[in-house]
Amino acid sequence: MLIDGNSLVHRAFHALPPLSSSTGQPTGAVYGFVQMVLPLLESEKPERVLVAFDPPGKTFRHEMDEQYKAHRPEMADELGAQMGLAREMADALGLARLEMPGYEADDVIGTMALRAQEQGQEVLIVSSDRDMVQLIRPGIRVLASIKGMKDTKLYDEEAVREQYGIGPEQIPDMKALSGDASDNIPGIAGIGPVGAAKLLQEFGSLQGIYDGLEGVKQESLRRKLTDGKELAMLGRQLARIDTKVPVELTLEQLKWPGPRAMEARRLFARLEFGNLLERTGHWGADWQGTIHMAESEDLVALCDRARQVGHLTLAPLLGPKGRTGLALTAAPEEVWVWLMPEGDPDGGVRAPALQHGSGGVRAAMQTSPSPALQSRHGKKASAPTASLFDEEEPELPECLAAVLGDAAVAKWGSRLKEAARLLLRFGVTLRGYAFDAEVADYLVAPQRPDHSIMLTAAGELGWWVPDKDVDLPGDLPVWQVRPAVEAMAVERLRDVVLGQLGQLELLDIFENVEMPLAAVLAEMEARGIAVDVAQLQELGETLTTQIEALVDEVYTLAGCEFNLDSPKQVGEVLFGNLCLAKGKKTKTGWSTSAAVLEELAEENVVVAKILEYRELSKLRSTYVDALLRELDPISKRIHTTFEQTVAATGRLSSRGPNLQNIPIKTETGRLIRGCFVAPPGKLLVKADYSQIELRLLAHFCGDENLVTAFREAEDVHRRTASMIYGCLPENVTSDMRRVAKTVNFAVLYGMGSLALSKSLGISRNEAQQFIDQYFAALSSVKEFMDGTVARAKAEGYVSTILGRRRPMPDLQSPDRQVAAYAERAAANTPLQGSAADIVKVAMVRLANLLPERFPEAGMLLQVHDELVLEAPEAQAQAVAGLVREVMENVVELNVPLTVEVAIGHNWRDVEDVGK
Numbered sequence: 074m075l076i077d078g079n080s081l082v083h084r085a086f087h088a089l090p091p092l093s094s095s096t097g098q099p100t101g102a103v104y105g106f107v108q109m110v111l112p113l114l115e116s117e118k119p120e121r122v123l124v125a126f127d128p129p130g131k132t133f134r135h136e137m138d139e140q141y142k143a144h145r146p147e148m149a150d151e152l153g154a155q156m157g158l159a160r161e162m163a164d165a166l167g168l169a170r171l172e173m174p175g176y177e178a179d180d181v182i183g184t185m186a187l188r189a190q191e192q193g194q195e196v197l198i199v200s201s202d203r204d205m206v207q208l209i210r211p212g213i214r215v216l217a218s219i220k221g222m223k224d225t226k227l228y229d230e231e232a233v234r235e236q237y238g239i240g241p242e243q244i245p246d247m248k249a250l251s252g253d254a255s256d257n258i259p260g261i262a263g264i265g266p267v268g269a270a271k272l273l274q275e276f277g278s279l280q281g282i283y284d285g286l287e288g289v290k291q292e293s294l295r296r297k298l299t300d301g302k303e304l305a306m307l308g309r310q311l312a313r314i315d316t317k318v319p320v321e322l323t324l325e326q327l328k329w330p331g332p333r334a335m336e337a338r339r340l341f342a343r344l345e346f347g348n349l350l351e352r353t354g355h356w357g358a359d360w361q362g363t364i365h366m367a368e369s370e371d372l373v374a375l376c377d378r379a380r381q382v383g384h385l386t387l388a389p390l391l392g393p394k395g396r397t398g399l400a401l402t403a404a405p406e407e408v409w410v411w412l413m414p415e416g417d418p419d420g421g422v423r424a425p426a427l428q429h430g431s432g433g434v435r436a437a438m439q440t441s442p443s444p445a446l447q448s449r450h451g452k453k454a455s456a457p458t459a460s461l462f463d464e465e466e467p468e469l470p471e472c473l474a475a476v477l478g479d480a481a482v483a484k485w486g487s488r489l490k491e492a493a494r495l496l497l498r499f500g501v502t503l504r505g506y507a508f509d510a511e512v513a514d515y516l517v518a519p520q521r522p523d524h525s526i527m528l529t530a531a532g533e534l535g536w537w538v539p540d541k542d543v544d545l546p547g548d549l550p551v552w553q554v555r556p557a558v559e560a561m562a563v564e565r566l567r568d569v570v571l572g573q574l575g576q577l578e579l580l581d582i583f584e585n586v587e588m589p590l591a592a593v594l595a596e597m598e599a600r601g602i603a604v605d606v607a608q609l610q611e612l613g614e615t616l617t618t619q620i621e622a623l624v625d626e627v628y629t630l631a632g633c634e635f636n637l638d639s640p641k642q643v644g645e646v647l648f649g650n651l652c653l654a655k656g657k658k659t660k661t662g663w664s665t666s667a668a669v670l671e672e673l674a675e676e677n678v679v680v681a682k683i684l685e686y687r688e689l690s691k692l693r694s695t696y697v698d699a700l701l702r703e704l705d706p707i708s709k710r711i712h713t714t715f716e717q718t719v720a721a722t723g724r725l726s727s728r729g730p731n732l733q734n735i736p737i738k739t740e741t742g743r744l745i746r747g748c749f750v751a752p753p754g755k756l757l758v759k760a761d762y763s764q765i766e767l768r769l770l771a772h773f774c775g776d777e778n779l780v781t782a783f784r785e786a787e788d789v790h791r792r793t794a795s796m797i798y799g800c801l802p803e804n805v806t807s808d809m810r811r812v813a814k815t816v817n818f819a820v821l822y823g824m825g826s827l828a829l830s831k832s833l834g835i836s837r838n839e840a841q842q843f844i845d846q847y848f849a850a851l852s853s854v855k856e857f858m859d860g861t862v863a864r865a866k867a868e869g870y871v872s873t874i875l876g877r878r879r880p881m882p883d884l885q886s887p888d889r890q891v892a893a894y895a896e897r898a899a900a901n902t903p904l905q906g907s908a909a910d911i912v913k914v915a916m917v918r919l920a921n922l923l924p925e926r927f928p929e930a931g932m933l934l935q936v937h938d939e940l941v942l943e944a945p946e947a948q949a950q951a952v953a954g955l956v957r958e959v960m961e962n963v964v965e966l967n968v969p970l971t972v973e974v975a976i977g978h979n980w981r982d983v984e985d986v987g988k
Contacts, residue, residue, distance in 0.1 A: 074119035074329075075182045075189075076168070077200035078126040082106050082159045084201035084218055086152045094345045095521040097882025099151040103158045104346060109218070110166065111352070113199060114329075121194070121327035123185055124163040124170045125178035126156075137310055150887070158344070165337040169327045176318050183208050183314035189324055204253075206233050207244035207314060238270040246279035249308035258308045261301030264294075279309050335359050335535025342532030347523055350531055354539030360530075362561045364549060367401065367409035369470060376472040379403040384483040384507065385476055386563050388526075388556035389492040397495050400557040401473075405564035408557045410549065411473070413495070474501050483507035485567055487526040487559045490717070493595035506592045510563050513570045515718035516579045516587060520880055524718045527555065530562035533569060582875050582910075587717070590913050593920040593932065594715045594725075601710030602732075602749050602933040602941070604700065605979070609748040613697040616689055616741070623686045630679045637686050640665045646679075653677060689741065696745050699730045711749075715935065722902055723877050723909035725935055733936045747981035749941075756949040756976050758930075759983050760956045762938040763971040764789065765911065766821055766904045769874070772966040773903060774857035778850070783968035790814040796850035797843060816843050820854065821904060823897025858900040865899040873906035874964060875914075908938060911970070915960045916940065922959065927952050941980060949976050953986045 085105020092101035114122070148156075163170045173181050179202065186196045190212045198205050201218040206228050209215055215228040226232070233241045250269035252260020264272075272289075276282040282289070283302060289295040298305075334356040341350045365371060379385040382403050390398035390410070398412040469477075476482050478501055485508040486492060493503040510526040518524075530536040538555040549557075574580045628634045633650065635642040644663025647653050653673055667684070674681040703711055716726040727733040736742030751757045767789060771779035782792045787802075794805040794813035805813075812833060819829045830840035848855040865871045866885070870878045879902050883895035916935065919942075923930050930944035930952045940960070944952040953974045960972045977983030 074113070074117060074122045075186055075196065075198045076110060076122065076124040076163075077178050077182060077198070077202060077205065078106075078124045078159060078163060078170075079156075079178050080201040081109055081199070081218075082156065083152070085109065086149075086155070091151065091888070093882070094343075095518060095882070096880065097885060098344070099154050100158075100344045100346075102152055102155040103162055103344060104349075106159050107162055107166075107346070107349060110168075110199070111349070113216075114166070114332075117197065119197070119329055121189070121324055122168045122329040123182075123322070123327050124168045125181040125185075126160060126170065126172040127178050128172040128174050128176070130174065137307065158340075161340060162337075164333070165340045166332045167330055169322065169329075171320065171322060173318055173320065176315065179204060180315040180318045181320060183316040184318040184320050185322070185327075186213050187316045188320075192324060194324065203228075204244070204248075204312070204314070206237075207241050207312075208316075209233055209241040237266075239273045243273045243278065245309050245313040246273055248312035249279050249305045250282075252308065253312060258311050259304050260308055261297050261305055263297050264301075268294075279305060332356055338531040338535045338537050339533075342528050345521065345523070345528075347528070350528070350537055351539050351541075353537050354541075358538075360534075360536040360538070360558045360561060362405065362558075363407040364554060364557045365407065365409050366549075367411040371409050372401075372411065372470050372473050375401055375403060375409055376476045379476050379482050383481075384485050386485040386560045387477075387489070387492055388487045388559045388563070389495050390553055390556050391491075392550070392552040396552075398553070399492060399495070400553075400560040402560045402564060405561055408560045410553050410557055412553075413469075413499070469496075469499050469501060474499075477501050478504050480504035485509075485563050487511055487556070487563055490591045490595045490598070493592070494599055497595075497599045503592075503595070506588050508563070508567055508571075509588065509591055510559075510566065510570060511718050512587050512591060513574060513583060516583055516877070517570070517573045517577060518880065519721040519723070519878075520882075526559045526562050526566070529566060529570070530558070533566055534562065536562060577878060578876055579878065582877055586875065586910065586913050586917065589917045589920070591717060593916050594717060596920070597932050597934070598712055598714055600931050600933060600943075601705060601708060601712040602943070603710050603752045604704060605748050605750045606701075606704065606709065608750075609697060609700060609745075612744055612748060613693060613701070616693040616697060620686060620689050620693065623682055623689065627679060627682045627686065630682065637683060638690075643683060647673075647677075647683075651677070651679065653680070688739070692736075692739075692741050692745065696730070696735060700745075700748070703730045713934075720909075721879055723873060723879075723906040723913075724937065725909070725913075727936075732934055743981050747979045749980040751943055751978055754946060755943050756946050756978060757933075757980060757983060758942040758944055758949055758953050758956060758974065758976055759980065760940045760942070760953070760960055760972050760974045762908070762912070762960065763973050765908045765938050765970065767817060768966065768968050768970060769904045769907050770821065770854065770857070771968045774851075774853045775967065776851050776853040779854075780968055786971075790817060793817055793847070793851075797846040812843065816847050819844070820847060820858075821901060823900055861903060862896050862899045871899050871902045871906075873903055873910050875907070875910040877906055877910060879906060911963045912938060912940070914963045918959050918963070919956060922955060923952075926955060950986065957986075 082102045082105075085108070086102035089101040089105050091099070092104055093099050110124075160170060171181055172178065179200075182198055182200075182205070186198060186208050189196050190210065194212070196213040198208060198213065198215045200215065203215075203217050205215045205217065209228060209230055211230075216225055217228060218225050228236075230241055233239075233244075237244070237247065239247060247266060247269045248258055248260070250261055250264050250272065251266045252258050260269075272282050273279075276285055276288070282298065286295060286298060289298065332353070334353060337356075338350060338353055338359075341347075341353070367375070376385075384403060386402045388400045390396075390400060390412070392398070396412065398410060400408050400410055402408040477484075477496060482505055484503060484505045487510045489503065489506055489509045496503050510529065511524040514521070514524040514526070514529055527536075527538065536558060538558045539551060540555070541551065571580070574583050624637060627637060631646050631651065633646065635646050637643060641662045643665045647665070648663045653676075667687075670680050670684050674684055700711060703713075705712055711730065711732070713727045713732045714729045716728060719726045725733075735745050737746065749757075767779070768783055770776075771783055778792060778796060779789065781787070782789045788810070790810050790813045791802050791805050793816065794800075794809040795802040797813060797816065798805070798809055800809075815829065815832055818824075819832070824832070826837050826841035826844060829844065830837040833840060833843075861871060862884070865881045869882070869884075870880045872878055879898075881895050881899050883891050884899060886892045886895065912935065916932065919932060919940075923932075927944060927948050930942060930948060932940060932942050934941040940956065942952060942956065953976055957972045957974050961970045963970065974986045975983035976986055
């Protein structure tokens with residue numbers, strides 16, 4: 074197999090949309106190159122492979138003709154940045170690679186193709202350049218891409234004759250006559266490919282044409298040939314592939330041993346080709362270490378070693394049919410797989426274990442003594458916590474439960490929070506959180522889509538274990554092997570990752586914010602929040618009734634029945650049957666996106682009803698149905714998962730179900746919130762930072778007007794209105810305040826005049842005037858934002874108040890739209906990210922204080938700038954006071970942080986607690 078490297082990389086670059094890694098490295102051309110070559114290698118299984126690349130500089134053809142390829146534009150920077158990577162990729166795939174100064178890749182391929190054919194080899198040439206078909210003869214075929222990346226055609230001599238009407242050897246002569254625009258070969262004016270083919274069919278070759286020129290019957294054609302002879306002869310030399318290049322490589326040196334697995338994985342990981350990493354599972358097991366199934370005596374020895382070295386590394390196992398377990402190690406060369414006892418009670422959560430004696434995050438992180446499990450090694454003991462379950466509890470080996478619960482033994486691992494939730498099923502609280510590889514990687518590269526230690530192991534060690542089943546050495550399935558290898562990788566890579574954190578000055582936020590927070594979130598997830606099931610079911614029935622009524626109403630108004638969930642049918646009814654204006658046709662039919670329908674809703678009642686139907690349907694499916702599905706059958710609580718390593722800004726997100734996006738401004742959204750309740754004898758405490766991002770803006774930019782407004786507890790939106798309207802605050806109307814409030818937040822999030830005009834329902838010119846007036850009145854805000862973007866462009870990242878970094882590679886993008894979005898993100902991240910930092914620190918501090926002062930209270934939810942807690946009725950006021958005190962004193966700003974606290978029986982009906 075002879076591969077034309079340059080042509081495939083070019084083809085991939087132009088066939089794929091722009092792709093880049095999280096660091097801003099363009100990757101689309103390299104990705105496409107691998108996606109074309111790797112399947113061919115796997116299907117064809119060639120014995121010998123060579124990838125040829127064009128060398129830099131000119132070739133012998135430029136010496137023949139200075140105009141050769143002269144019209145071609147300079148290689149795009151995004152493509153040039155990938156040519157070296159493509160060469161690296163060829164090496165990593167184990168392919169022989171060659172480029173010869175003064176010759177094109179075509180010439181190298183042509184020389185090696187004939188050499189191999191002469192030695193009895195079958196040859197397959199892979200290229201997107203159909204000039205290669207001139208090399209076809211018995212034993213040599215060409216696989217050429219036609220368009221894009223997936224469409225290819227296999228050429229042999231018959232296929233060439235069928236397409237061009239001439240043989241492969243006549244292709245250079247045809248180009249000499251008809252020209253080749255791509256290579257700037259002029260050809261003879263007035264002769265095209267069809268005419269050239271007819272001449273070659275009659276005379277055999279270019280030389281044959283000129284030898285028998287008198288036989289050309291058409292006088293005008295004969296004159297053209299005569300006048301263009303010199304160009305034609307030069308064109309043939311330029312078009313003909315040189316098959317006598319002095320290549321010193323022998324065929325034996327082209328033998329392909331297969332991919333260099335570890336090298337390829339390192340490169341795949343560096344370029345973030347996760348799906349290609351998955352394909353390397355069958356390349357062999359390259360991790361270094363031994364995996365054992367743990368017996369009791371193994372666990373005793375492992376726990377003893379963990380106490381000796383001062384740490385235990387673990388990763389959670391999640392297998393089929395609910396099987397769970399842990400991968401455990403205290404050394405980099407071997408790991409034990411321990412499966413939790415079958416009979417784990419339906420995944421229920423022992424809430425009392427979290428409410429009594431857990432010791433808070435300080436205990437989980439540092440100071441808790443070992444649990445009082447005094448039995449001899451090797452015996453099994455129930456965990457010393459209460460349970461909600463009536464059936465007999467499954468048990469953990471006592472030595473393991475003791476070490477897991479001992480904060481003096483530091484816990485390293487991957488997905489420690491997930492492991493903690495598994496252990497809570499058995500009444501064991503994981504203590505001693507010290508190092509989580511995913512959390513560390515998130516801090517190092519928050520913009521990266523995957524923070525798995527497996528990806529880090531691939532990049533640093535060349536290790537990989539796929540997510541799905543493949544044949545692995547030994548008898549263990551993938552779901553046990555992968556976490557085991559993750560644990561070994563943590564042992565080997567912890568110091569490397571800590572070094573990266575130190576270099577970026579992120580160790581403090583890692584050790585004092587993110588790692589303690591992991592322990593906090595594990596408890597919050599396990600504790601969950603109570604739900605009034607009957608009320609939620611009733612709400613679902615109400616929504617169903619409303620949805621059915623809306624469907625009937627839409628049918629009546631539209632005059633026909635159709636599927637309201639089908640964009641195609643909705644488009645046909647609105648823009649076909651009802652002939653509404655402003656329709657946008659796409660490849661698949663009429664666009665019925667929210668933006669399109671919202672523009673029409675004020676003019677047409679059918680559209681308004683369809684939007685209402687969509688909103689209610691989404692609320693029912695996304696929240697009511699999802700909440701009922703996710704309800705824990707034993708605790709009767711919702712246990713969401715807080716994602717700590719997803720949002721590049723540093724914010725937490727929520728899934729399974731997502732409790733952060735429940736709308737608060739709609740009546741139905743408020744009804745859903747009303748279904749989240751405090752259990753009997755308790756109340757919910759809700760604490761919400763007031764205008765925290767605007768306060769941070771005032772702190773960072775130091776604007777006198779903003780600072781004064783917050784220090785004197787003024788209405789900041791009223792003050793803003795007075796400045797942009799040029800009137801006294803007492804003369805500001807409610808509508809003026811509404812506009813100012815919208816402008817305040819528009820500035821925070823980099824909203825342009827178009828978006829602001831839509832939000833306020835005004836013209837774009839008016840919106841731009843408001844923005845201009847805002848920045849004129851608050852010039853220091855503009856200076857702060859412009860300065861932030863300028864520093865980000867110079868340094869490559871933006872920072873939060875605690876030093877969290879967010880790299881901003883897209884600021885350098887040649888795509889103006891991409892760069893503009895990055896500028897808005899760069900200006901906002903110090904505000905949004907700092908708000909996230911502040912909330913996280915508040916959560917950690919509260920988790921340390923609550924067990925000491927109010928052991929039966931606990932945090933349930935974090936929704937952006939809001940915390941929801943649960944407390945005994947008699948203590949709710951005092952808990953609210955503690956929460957406010959902690960949250961308002963997390964950091965010292967130039968303006969006060971203000972927290973609004975409310976108490977109630979459900980998440981909706983809470984009443985403010987005054988100062």
